[in-house]
Amino acid sequence: MNPISTPGNIPSDLVADWQTLHRVFIRPEDEKSRQTLIKYMEQILFGLHEFLNSHVGVTEAIPLATLAKSYTDTTIRREPEKKLADVIKDIINEIAPRAVNVASPYFIGHMTSAIPFFMVHLKAITAALNQNLIKLETSKVLSVLEKQVLAKVHRMVYNREPAFYDTHVQNVDTCLGLFTNGGTTANITALWAARNRLCGPTNDFAGLAIEGLPRALEYLNCTGLAIMVSRRGHYSLGKAADLLGIGRKQLILVDTDVNNRIDMESLREEYDRLQQQNIRVLALVGIAGTTETGHIDPLEEMADFAAEVGCYFHVDAAWGGPTLFSDTHRHLLRGIERAVTIIDCHKQSEMMPMSAGMVFR
Numbered sequence: 001m002n003p004i005s006t007p008g009n010i011p012s013d014l015v016a017d018w019q020t021l022h023r024v025f026i027r028p029e030d031e032k033s034r035q036t037l038i039k040y041m042e043q044i045l046f047g048l049h050e051f052l053n054s055h056v057g058v059t060e061a062i063p064l065a066t067l068a069k070s071y072t073d074t075t076i077r078r079e080p081e082k083k084l085a086d087v088i089k090d091i092i093n094e095i096a097p098r099a100v101n102v103a104s105p106y107f108i109g110h111m112t113s114a115i116p117f118f119m120v121h122l123k124a125i126t127a128a129l130n131q132n133l134i135k136l137e138t139s140k141v142l143s144v145l146e147k148q149v150l151a152k153v154h155r156m157v158y159n160r161e162p163a164f165y166d167t168h169v170q171n172v173d174t175c176l177g178l179f180t181n182g183g184t185t186a187n188i189t190a191l192w193a194a195r196n197r198l199c200g201p202t203n204d205f206a207g208l209a210i211e212g213l214p215r216a217l218e219y220l221n222c223t224g225l226a227i228m229v230s231r232r233g234h235y236s237l238g239k240a241a242d243l244l245g246i247g248r249k250q251l252i253l254v255d256t257d258v259n260n261r262i263d264m265e266s267l268r269e270e271y272d273r274l275q276q277q278n279i280r281v282l283a284l285v286g287i288a289g290t291t292e293t294g295h296i297d298p299l300e301e302m303a304d305f306a307a308e309v310g311c312y313f314h315v316d317a318a319w320g321g322p323t324l325f326s327d328t329h330r331h332l333l334r335g336i337e338r339a340v341t342i343i344d345c346h347k348q349s350e351m352m353p354m355s356a357g358m359v360f361r
C-alpha cells in the first residue's frame with residue numbers, strides 16, 4: 001500500500017500512512033511513542049479514578065433528553081475527526097461525568113457492584129492478551145484455566161467427592177459448567193438444555209434440536225411445553241420462553257407468599273391445571289435472590305416437587321449465588337445442589353467487572 005496523500009481539509013497529523021499502521025499493529029513502540037502512550041494510560045487509569053473519587057453520588061445533573069440531543073449525528077465520516085489523545089480527553093470529560101457512578105455509596109440495593117480499583121488495571125491485561133476462548137488455538141492455557149475456575153465454583157455449589165473433581169477438572173470430555181456473557185444468556189442456556197433433555201433423541205425420534213418443535217409435541221403427545229417460576233422471576237425467563245419456541249404465555253408465573261417466595265400450594269394448583277390441558281412442564285425455576293427483593297425460594301421443597309413430577313429443576317442464582325461463599329449464610333440456598341444453576345460474576349461476586357455469567361449442572 002502506498003502512503004496516503006493528505007486530502008486538503010484534514011490536518012496532516014490525523015492522516016495515517018502505511019508506516020504508522022504497521023508500527024501501531026506490529027512493532028513495539030519507539031521511545032517517543034511509548035512516552036505518549038504512557039501519558040494516555042495515566043489519563044485513563046488515574047484520570048477516571050480521580051473522577052470517580054470526586055463524583056460520588058448523583059452524576060452531572062442533566063436530563064437524558066437533553067443529553068440525547070448531543071448524540072444525533074448518524075454519519076460515519078471518511079475523514080478522521082480526532083487524535084487518540086482527544087478521544088481519551090473526551091471520554092474523561094464528556095462521557096464519564098454523564099455515566100452512572102455504580103461505585104457510589106449512595107446506591108442502595110443496586111446489583112452492579114463497586115469493584116476494587118485494581119480491576120481496571122487487570123482488565124487492561126485482558127485486553128492486551130485478547131484471547132478468544134471459543135477454541136484452543138486462540139486461548140491455550142486460558143481454556144485450561146477456565147475449566148479450573150468452573151470446577152472450583154462447581155465444587156462450592158455441589159460439593160461432590162474430591163475424587164470427582166480430580167477426574168473431571170481437566171477432562172476434555174466433561175463439561176462441569178459454562179461461562180456466558182451474563183445471567184440472561186445463562187438462563188437461556190439452562191432452559192435450552194432443559195428443553196432438549198425433555199425432547200431428546202430416542203430410537204424413533206431424532207430430538208427437537210433436529211426435528212423442530214411441532215414434531216416434538218407430536219412425539220410427546222402433548223399440546224405445549226411450559227416453564228414454571230414465581231411471579232418474582234426475572235424477565236430474562238420470558239426471553240428464554242420466546243427464543244426456545246415455548247411461548248411467553250407458557251411461562252407460568254406462580255403466586256408468592258408474603259415473603260415473595262413461591263407459594264407451594266399455588267405451584268401444585270398451577271401444575272394440575274397444566275396437566276388438565278395436556279401441557280408438559282419442561283422446567284421448574286427456583287429463584288435464589290429475586291431481582292427486586294432478594295428473597296430466596298424454598299429450594300429444597302421445590303427440588304422435591306420437581307423430582308415428584310419428573311421435571312428439570314433450575315435455580316436462577318444470578319444474584320444470590322455468591323451467598324455460598326459465606327459460612328454464615330450458605331444454608332439459605334440449601335437445595336441448590338439438586339438443580340442446574342446459574343450464577344452471575346458481576347452481581348454479588350463483588351470483585352468482578354461486567355460481564356460474565358456461569359451455568360452449572
Ligand SMILES: Cc1ncc(COP(=O)(O)O)c(C=O)c1O
Nearest residue numbers: 182183184234236291316318319
Ligand atoms: C435473578 C436474575 N436473573 C437473571 C438476571 C439477568 O442477568 P444479566 O443482567 O447479567 O443478563 C438478573 C439481572 O438482574 C437477575 O436479577
